[in-house]
Amino acid sequence: MSYDRYVAICKPLHYGTLLGSRACVHMAAAAWASGFLNALLHTANTFSLPLCKGNALDQFFCEIPQILKLSCSHSYLREIWLLAFLGFLVLGCFIFIMLSYVQILRAVLRIPSEQGRHKAFSTCLPHLAVVSLFVSTAIFAHLKPPSISSPILDLVVSVLYSVVPPAVNPLIYSMRNKELKDALRKIFQYSLL
Template sequence: MSNQSTVTEFLLLGFSDARELQIFHLMVFLGIYLAAMVGNFLIIVVIAVSNHLHTPMHFFLINLSSLDLSTISVTLPKSMAHFLLNTTAISYSGCAAQVFFFHVFGAADLALLTVMAYDHYIAICKPLYYKTIMKGTTSIHTAASAWLSCVPYSALRTGNVLHLSFSKSNILDQFFCEVPWLLKLSCSDSYFSEVGVLAFSFLLVINCFAFISMSYIQIFTMVLRIPVREKQRKAFSTCIPHLIAVSLFVSTGSFAYLKPVSNSPSALDLTASLLYSVLPPVINPVIYTMTNNDIKAAM
């Protein structure tokens, strides 16, 4: 990390420097953060204290809420501190930590959503084998694998960016340290290494999305064969929240990372970053609370 001698901090200039607008943004971010914290924490507590919700599906939902809390806590508290203290600086190590943990939790989120699709497939298509396949230890090991397997990927992603030299500028037109904008600031020739990492990331996302799609093709094929309408509705009510969560995560993330970085500050770039980093942790608790009858009854 010899490049710390040239750049020791970055300046996050994604929002206005007018004090009145900073206070407004602080209040908006605080409201969003509290909504995400309350919603996800409520789901965790309700499932934890309700014995009839101690199932693999709800265990994975606890992990998803924990990941959502972790993801939004990587970006918003630092931005709120900037608004409150009227500053824009983030240290080099702080920026590295944001990049690392954001990618750890983001990748783990996708891995867990993939595992949840498999859980739904077993529950609906192979119900007689469900308790044998998805027993308690299996659920714990699977969730732990989803968390831990993303650490090497995030280390690769972070190391590939932060070994670059940042000597020409340290201004990021974002509210947190985002990889495309860090690459834009770099004065190193990073094209081939970044293309390799992006291709690897794209391959992982495609594999997860293909696995989820195949699972749901078989699920819907099985559900449509059920003659009882009430059982069909119950099966669909189990799958729809997960499908919405997957669609929200993949669509916002793909839009943010596949969209070319603008040469000048753009409201579209800022909006894209807000959507994929803030929206899923806030919306997921609403989706699962409103559509899951078991959680609504427990609440």
């Protein structure tokens, strides 16, 4: 999404060539393949861990750090290396997103009209807000010290980074649709009467 915004704002005349159907298919395939490979590696590694502290988690979600707490051998080090590798990939994606938005910000600040700047920011800020929510809560969930860990805090943070961003994303982008805004305005006006 950040690359789409970058091309649309910084290179609008090249949008069709840089983000044609072939490029979109390649990006979607890369995202799906990397997600599938990540899930496959974590699943295979997690099922190979010997669990000697029971098999019940105090979590709604069955997350890897919670499962690692149940492991009793040093074989969990493979999973730690896998998580470190995944963290490196996520950091690379995060840096790519931030560099894209720095370039977008530089381009938007050069737009002479206030209306043009507002339109450019209105397309980017919702995506940046959702990405920020996802990244900050995921980092907090996996890097917080064990001293502040509690089952309810782990559950709230897990919901914040795994449920809220995908649920809010379509809502944010649909709010830019004029017909939807008008329909919501009518609903609120009738409900207040």
